[in-house]
Amino acid sequence: MPMQQEFERIPSGCAISGIMSTKGRRMNGEAIIRSIALMHERSNGLGGGFAAYGIYPDFKDHYAFHMIYHSEQSKMDAEAFLEENFIIDRSEPIPTRVTPGITDPPILWRYFLQIKPKRLIVFGRVDSPRAFVVNAVMTINNSIPGAFVASSGQNMGAFKGVGFPEDIGRFYRLDEYEAYIWTSHGRFPTNTPGWWGGAHPFCLLDWSVVHNGEISSYGINKRYLEMFGYCCELQTDTEVVAYLFDLLHRQQKVPLRLVCQALAPPFWKDIDMMDEAQRQMYTAIRQVYGPGMLNGPFSFVVASSRYMIGLNDRIKLRPMTCAVKDDLVFMASEESAIREISPDLDRVWTAKAGEPIIAELEEGAAV
DSSP: OOOOOOOOOOOOSOEEEEEEETTOOOEETHHHHHHHHTTGGGOOSSOEEEEEESOOGGGTTSEEEEEEESSHHHHHHHHHHHHHHEEEEEEEEOOOOOOTTOOSOOEEEEEEEEEOGGGGEETTEEOOHHHHHHHHHHHHHHHSTTEEEEEOOBSEEEEEESSOHHHHHHHTTGGGOEESEEEEEEOOOSSSOOOGGGSSOEEETTEEEEEEEOOTTHHHHHHHHHTTTOOOOSSOTTHHHHHHHIIIIIITOOOHHHHHHHHSOOOHHHHTTSOHHHHHHHHHHHHHSGGGOOOSSEEEEEEOSSEEEEEEOTTOOSOOEEEEETTEEEEESSHHHHHTTOSSOSEEEEOOTTOOEEEEOOTTOOO
16 A cells, blocks of 8 residues: 655645624634634644634723733832823723643733823814824833734734734633634744834734734835834834834825835736726825835734734735625635634635735724
């Protein structure tokens, strides 16, 4: 009997998965843990994480800050800053359970905050609350040693750390939360450190990003963002994606589909073959947002309070499968990770290079 030849499985680095109910129906974290666990071999235990939306209905109008502290002094310094700028309506440890494989966690804390009204008055002008929160996040990450903001949105949170993602999910007790959007990540770092603040997702306000691949344009993207006050302090290239979505969509009011086309625009050779109107539009996008363009192999899932977005690089060097079942939209690195939790799908397809897949909450969905 001929011997079966064995081939080494070489993963294309990292695993991502996302689930969204377009009706705003909330689900506990068991399904997303099972989905990401199926892709165990795509990560190496140096990072895993989840973002969840709709988990804090009793505090949905508060900014929920999930914090990572390296020391009690870091916590004291950050809390002094928060008390100066916010009303802290609740402060508590993030609930965890002892989990094999998760060792030496930092101090994990969460706060439910309201901005002190007087802090929004800047030189006689009323500042935007969301801009104020962004500035607060940048100040903490950049100026308070050992303190890092894992997430800062309303009615959402990030749960991340060093370990395999299924262990991170159990560690954070995600089976006890209910969310209408879940995203997840299993990390296989290649050129950046594996540490709790550098695990995915990367978040700002209610944006969250999980990413498979590499942003080789990180340097120019970082310098571009710094012109608008963003500080990249988390030692991982993916951080720029969250900030670019915030800059282009929240600050500059660019529609989401155009944001995606600015970050992964058509090649010039393809633009040259478009009709006049399209050629002018894409030429303008590339000229105006050139420093924000993402290069390198990537697929990522970006979520916000109303959307879940999947996007590949322009030549699709990383995988992305999408599917629909009733009101549920799925995005994952592998189709098997979707069928693990929803075997009978209404539709399944592979995302095309550079073309965003955008799932949106239905009008009137209660979240």
